[in-house]
Amino acid sequence: MRDEEEEKAVLEQVFGCDSESESESDCEREWEWESIEEVKGLWLCPNFLSTRRQSLILSAIEDEKWFPNPSINQAMRFGLQHLPSWALPLAHTIRRSAQAHQPPPLPGHILRREPLFDQMIANVYEAGEGICPHVDLLRFHDGIAILSLESSCVMHFTSDASSVPVLLTPGSLILMSGEARYLWKHQINRTTPGFQIWKGQQLTQSKRTSITLRKLQFQ
């Protein structure tokens, strides 16, 4: 089978996406990639996953009981063989979507690497919870993807005196490489007033789940 056919077969198997209605199809989706101009190397795709595929991932996480009680809010998987079944089709979709866009939202050498990702973190945030400003550890390669599920939030990218807000809606994906990955910090502040405002409107906070995909340096 050609790569593309093989990928479609995998997607159909995992997500049953052959019989989707046209507008919601994940197999042939019109992805809208936006470059965040102020932060070089940062791209946002607000309509990356259909609501159906978002639900499938959330149900799979629930079925596998990754978060059995409120004190557990993070699940990590290292190595291709330990990733959940939906992570590979998700990574394939990221690659295909990025390759289909000009200019590509990740540099060519990253988009061509195998595997694209072999490490995953799922984070669950209740209302008011976020993540402190940080640069992801250097043990991970360049080229990081974050998928947002459930509640929307504003993520801020900060560097010296600059702070750039990015709205992460459910089903959106961001890709970070180069300066965005190494020079800018990213954070989600859902406690300090003023941080969760988008276009003058205060965002309603509820539970949010995110999936971060990265590639280990030494594997």
Ligand SMILES: O=C(O)CCC(=O)C(=O)O
């Ligand atoms: O939850 C998010 O959107 C961000 C997660 C993150 O920055 C990380 O896992 O390093």
Ligand SMILES: [Fe+2]
């Ligand atoms: Fe991070």
